[in-house]
Amino acid sequence: MLLFNSDVSGNCYKVRLLLAQLDLKCELQEVDVVERAARAELESLVDYSDRAELLADLNPALHIPTLVLDDGSPIAESNAILCYLADGTRLLPSDRFERAKVLQWLFFEQFSHAPYIAGVRFLVAYAGKPVPPFLIDSRRKLGYAALAAMEKHLSGRSFLVADRYTIADIALYAYTHVAHEGGFDLTGFPALGAWLDQVAAQPGHEPITG
Numbered sequence: 650m651l652l653f654n655s656d657v658s659g660n661c662y663k664v665r666l667l668l669a670q671l672d673l674k675c676e677l678q679e680v681d682v683v684e685r686a687a688r689a690e691l692e693s694l695v696d697y698s699d700r701a702e703l704l705a706d707l708n709p710a711l712h713i714p715t716l717v718l719d720d721g722s723p724i725a726e727s728n729a730i731l732c733y734l735a736d737g738t739r740l741l742p743s744d745r746f747e748r749a750k751v752l753q754w755l756f757f758e759q760f761s762h763a764p765y766i767a768g769v770r771f772l773v774a775y776a777g778k779p780v781p782p783f784l785i786d787s788r789r790k791l792g793y794a795a796l797a798a799m800e801k802h803l804s805g806r807s808f809l810v811a812d813r814y815t816i817a818d819i820a821l822y823a824y825t826h827v828a829h830e831g832g833f834d835l836t837g838f839p840a841l842g843a844w845l846d847q848v849a850a851q852p853g854h855e856p857i858t859g
């Protein structure tokens with residue numbers, strides 16, 4: 650398999666972490682998302698010249714991660730890739746209800762968490778250009794709302810779903826554990842902190858860098 654990857658991207662880290670924990674081999678091809686963000690806004694929206702390979706019908710959204718299977722079939726969207734790779738393993742429950750709960754958290758991550766936690770982290774730590782403070786403040790507020798929802802759910806629980814480690818934990822861990830890079834203070838979220846430690850203690854865990 651081949652993964653179009655960026656070492657700073659939490660979405661790519663989700664896939665790398667799962668691959669490591671399932672002991673699956675995969676080649677990585679780096680895409681520079683930081684250099685791209687440093688360009689002028691409009692230019693970065695219209696210039697896909699550095700995406701030539703992704704343009705070749707691999708991912709209509711031109712984003713990474715994009716995973717190309719051994720038979721050449723591509724899969725985009727980090728959480729769809731997690732579902733594909735984890736299918737039939739202990740990390741994606743086969744029980745209908747538990748599986749739906751995993752999907753609940755994957756959709757939560759994409760709609761209520763990543764846009765704010767990952768979005769602010771990128772603007773603050775990687776974009777390399779000034780961002781109006783009101784934009785950061787309003788997004789950070791919504792990021793804290795997502796963290797508060799997780800804190801409430803994790804109080805009295807070790808993991809997000811079914812009392813065991815699943816791809817729901819991988820998906821939410823990816824950007825939560827680096828939220829401080831976006832200026833989020835997690836000290837008021839003890840259950841979240843304990844959960845982060847639990848996830849990091851799982852066999853085969855790898856850090857986001859290397």
Ligand SMILES: N[C@@H](CCC(=O)N[C@@H](CS)C(=O)NCC(=O)O)C(=O)O
Pocket residue numbers: 655658659660661682685711712713714725726727728759
């Ligand atoms: N919903 C997508 C988001 C993918 C995404 O936004 N990828 C970013 C890196 S984290 C990217 O490709 N950025 C470069 C660009 O858009 O040009 C997923 O979960 O995979």
